[in-house]
Amino acid sequence: MRPPETSNEAIIEAGKKLQEAGRRITGFGLRKMTGSGSPDRLLRVWEEYCEAERNQGRPSSRVQALPKDIEQSLKDLSSPLMDYVRQLALDLYDKTERHVQQQTASDIEASQKEQEKARAELLDAQSMLQELEEDLGYVRAERIKLSSELKTTRKDMDILRRQVSELERSLAVAQEKYHHEQTLKDAALQALEEEKNENEALTKELGVLRTQLDGLAGQHAKQIDQLLERINGGATKR
Numbered sequence: 068m069r070p071p072e073t074s075n076e077a078i079i080e081a082g083k084k085l086q087e088a089g090r091r092i093t094g095f096g097l098r099k100m101t102g103s104g105s106p107d108r109l110l111r112v113w114e115e116y117c118e119a120e121r122n123q124g125r126p127s128s129r130v131q132a133l134p135k136d137i138e139q140s141l142k143d144l145s146s147p148l149m150d151y152v153r154q155l156a157l158d159l160y161d162k163t164e165r166h167v168q169q170q171t172a173s174d175i176e177a178s179q180k181e182q183e184k185a186r187a188e189l190l191d192a193q194s195m196l197q198e199l200e201e202d203l204g205y206v207r208a209e210r211i212k213l214s215s216e217l218k219t220t221r222k223d224m225d226i227l228r229r230q231v232s233e234l235e236r237s238l239a240v241a242q243e244k245y246h247h248e249q250t251l252k253d254a255a256l257q258a259l260e261e262e263k264n265e266n267e268a269l270t271k272e273l274g275v276l277r278t279q280l281d282g283l284a285g286q287h288a289k290q291i292d293q294l295l296e297r298i299n300g301g302a303t304k305r
Contacts, residue, residue, distance in 0.1 A: 073104035075112050082113040114182070118175065 081100035085092045092113060094106025101109065 073101045073109065075116075077101055078104070078109050078112045079116050081109075082116070114179075118179075121175075 078097060078101060081097050082092050084100060085096055090096065092110075094108075094110035097109035097113060098104060098106045
């Protein structure tokens with residue numbers, strides 16, 4: 068077990084010096100005087116010393132004598148009855164003294180319990196304060212981290228805004244190009260449709276001409292046949 072940093076004698080000596088100086092004795096005051104040790108332990112050692120000093124010389128057994136003034140009054144009376152009265156007074160005084168001692172012990176015990184309770188509450192408060200400080204440190208670290216992440220996010224957002232702006236410009240150019248190409252396409256389709264219609268008209272006209280040509284060719288063939296027959300017939304007659 069680790070030995071105490073400060074001896075009980077040094078603590079008691081420091082407490083006496085504070086008493087002589089008329090100063091209130093606290094754990095931190097003792098800590099300042101001794102230069103080391105836990106304030107709770109220092110104050111506990113001093114309080115135990117003070118309690119021992121208060122209890123020193125206090126009668127712990129049955130009272131054997133009455134106060135001098137009562138004893139002198141009883142000495143003036145000498146009779147068996149007075150002896151009885153003296154014993155009765157002695158018993159009464161003994162009970163009274165015991166009651167006072169018990170009451171004092173009860174008060175001391177209650178005071179010690181209150182002090183222990185106060186120490187426990189102080190330790191709890193110190194522990195809670197330490198936890199709050201740790202939580203505060205964590206919150207501060209988290210705030211710094213979030214602040215850094217926020218800066219990074221803002222930079223990323225600026226980059227994204229620039230990229231979106233560039234994409235919007237590219238999209239506008241592409242849309243303009245698309246509209247231009249669509250216009251050219253529509254014009255080409257219209258020209259193609261017109262050319263198709265013209266081709267269909269020419270095809271129909273060509274069909275008509277072919278039909279007419281075929282008719283003319285047939286007529287010419289008949290005429291040639293008739294002419295040949297005439298020529299052949301004339302030659303035969305000769």
